[in-house]
Amino acid sequence: MLLKDEVDMLRRVPLFCQIAPAKLKLLAFASERMTCREGQNLFRQGDIGDAAYVILSGTADVLVQSEAGEIRVAEVEKNSIVGEIAILCDTARTATVRASSRLEVLKISKENFLELMSDFPDMAVEIMRVLANRLNHTTNELTEARSHQQRVPS
């Protein structure tokens, strides 16, 4: 795939749709295109996070290690971004992302990602929106789980 095709793909990612094509081309050039086979980990929970990944094609499971074993907490698909929490908060990976079908991803290193955010406030807002959505989703699930828990003992 060529750089210019990649730019077309990136423009379809909601996160990047506000960014001018010239800048997207730069981003595509500065980032690594990688593939990940089905069943292989894109990254593992507890690892040190050095990059975020934009999924260009394929799907992946988000898995969290718990006392009861691995729990699948979400599925991510084309055009979504994963791994941004670890580089925003400088923490270890909070979950494992494993390809459930062959993945094509764009690996954006930590420095590049942070640089992009400061260059394009629109993108920062978009990231905030993604994170807020996730928080909303998590809160709903937590509420559900709590109410379920309260119902059981009574």
Added chain:
Amino acid sequence: MEKSLARYIWSNTYPQQVWILLVVAASMVPYFLAFDLPKRIVNGPIQGQGFEDPDATQHFMAIAFDLPWLGHIEFFEGFPLGRVGTLMALSSVFLALVVLNGLFKFYINTYKGRLGERMLRRIRFSLVDRVLRFPPMHFKRVKSAEIATMIKDEVEPLGGFTGDAFVQPALLGGQALTALGFIILQNFWLGMIAAAIVALQALIIPRMRRRLLELGRQRQITARQLSGRVSEIVDGIHTIRGHDASNLERADIADRLGTIFFIRYDLYQWKFMVKFINNFLAQVTPFLFYAIGGYLALQGRLDIGQLIAVISAYKDLPGPLKELIDWDQARQDVQVKYAQVVEQFDVETLVGPHIQTLVTTPVERLSDALVVSNLVLSDDSGAPLINRLSLEIAPDETVAIVGRSNSGAEALAEAFGRILWPTSGHISIGGRDILDLPESVTGRRISFVSSETYFFHATLRDNLLYGLKHAPLKTIEYGGKHQRKYKRNLLEAQRSGNPALDLNSDWIDYRSAGASGPDDLLKVIRPVLDAVMISQDIFDLALRSQVDVMAHHALTDRIIEIRQAMRRRLRADNLEDIVAPFEAHAYNLQATVGENLLFGTMRQGMTGQALAAHRYFRKVMGETGVSAELYQMGLAIAENAVELFRDLPPDHPFFQQLTFMSADDIPAYEALLQKLQGTPFEEASASDRTSIIRLSFSYVEPRHRFGLLTEALMTRIVEAREAFYANIPADLAERIERHDAEQFTASVSLMDNVLFGRLSFQEVDTTERLRQTIRDLFEELGLADHVLSIGLDFDVGSQGRRLNAVQRQKLNLARALLKRSDYFIFNRPLSALDQRAQDRIVTNIVKDLHEEGHRPAIVWVLPNAQMGELFGRILVFDNGNLVESGSFDELSGKNGMFNQLLS
């Protein structure tokens, strides 16, 4: 050590000094004969004295003496020769004397030089010998660089002085006295004047030199301290930079250099001042001769002939005198230096030489208990570390020592390791204090390992086997030339008081490691490396390093088989596409354009620039038309790069991905593109072409994705590659190693050799998986030991710094385990490792060591009490006292200190 240099030199070299004095005395005879001869030639045959009659003859070489009482004795009547014959004969004698004098001089100088070199060798050796025997606490006070400077630089002038120490004053003193005596004979009073001035010189100059000597001493000390400081800067560089203290160091160095400058300048001034006065006094004497002697002559009290004789005799006095004074200065200078050095090496509690005697026979096992009685240990400041401790450790016991930090546990271990000497009380085995036992016992049968590691700048193998190298165990039979050289070395070593140990012998004590020789050594090393969990690291080192094909041909000869097995494995794991293999007639997409053109690796000393400049390479590139195509490609790359990066600030992180140019190159390429717009390849200048084509060489399509590599271009590049190798000139062929599926490539790593291709950029997390695959592969092919051996060739760097702290501590432990001692003392040897890894290694070692036939005692200062479970007895220390002792079950049942440590 001997305090006086003169005595030191005399006591070590007096037979040689006497011999050289005799030779010098003998050399005086032809020397003076040569002086006398010209007069005889001129007066005799040339001016005709004794040849008044044309047919007159003279007896040449007549040997006859007029002796008192015995009268005239004639030994040889001589050859009768005519005037010309005598001239020729006398001239020939003159020539012979010149040669003889030259030979004497040559012999004397070489002899003195050799004497000096031997002396230097002796003193340097004895200084290092003393360093090897310094007591442990002394090393806390000295700087290594200062010791090195003393041994290397400060004693150096001693060698040069040794040869002259006694000969020079005898010779020059004799000459000066003769000259003075001659003057006195000519005229007593003028002689007295000369003698008075000489006495004045002898009185004043040494006085003035006292200041010079003091300055010389200061210069020596400040220079030594400077080298100590420089080495501190090198060793502490991370501390300096980490605290932004580099300017403090600059100030310190500048200050020291200032001090040294003023000392040296002062020295310089004084030196020339002394020289001036010396010269002045020397010149005053003739002035007095002219003035006073002339006055006396005018008055008629002195005859003019005498005056001229005195003045001409005086010519011979200042020379030897000046040299004598110089010699004296050198003597004092060297004496000061020597005294300085000796003072530093004169340590009272030096370890006795008998402790370190060479033992080539196997040392018997220690079957007695290690007994500690009334032991008191204290630190440098005198604070107590262990109070009156008595205990006994049986030879097959496993003992854990636990305690908080500063509990005294570590101090006790150090005392076992002879690093800390007891303040009172002692540690003994079989009734003998371990400090009195020879190191051949304590260094072999007792092993001490602490968290501090030291590695020598050598290979990993050398460092690992260091603990087995106690003595040269084989006598090497040298043949022919080598034998003569060896014998000469040996003799020379003895003459300088150096030991006759053969460094080339095999020093490795295979038997004590449980092996029978070099061939099965790996078999005993492997389990030890596994026990300390470093095998995998060494394996990875091997994969990353280049292989010495000569030493490891057993592996490199099987490279075809290895590569095929690797392919099969990758296919089986469905990983085939993560490696793009090199194929002779195909383009490798994962490699750069340059790599595809070259299709090989450059050996050491060859660079891409040298290749690009090579006439043959340029010719092939031009003829195949690849140059023109790559020029177009380079232009496109430059356009893309300029378009992408033009507006970015130079420190932007995106530039990291731009591998073929730097941020600073962007404006230059922008200008170049404008200049070359519409210029075809043929019209561009050579340097412009080079800078454009250069860009294309590092292009990789899947990585840069500009879409510039067409099928046609790839074919062209492969054709150019083939054309390049078709008629490659010898000078290039020997510096480029072409990729060959059937040959081992010496100039790339083992990993690259096994893969024989390029890793795909696009796969996530490939290298770790590949390493595992390769490890399994070598195990399966039975080559794991060879790979380990390649890893052991790794150069650990200065102080082992090319290894990380964890690896160093593991190796340090492995080195001791290889010795198979009877007592193992481990003083928190793995402090750099995380808790889990430490636990596993402790378990491995305690179990492995006792599985084998002989059961050594293990004393382990543990970082956590839980591991005490593995040991037979636990000693709990607190505040320098042994507070609890017993088995794990006993102690954990009690509500004591150990229980506190457990929780």
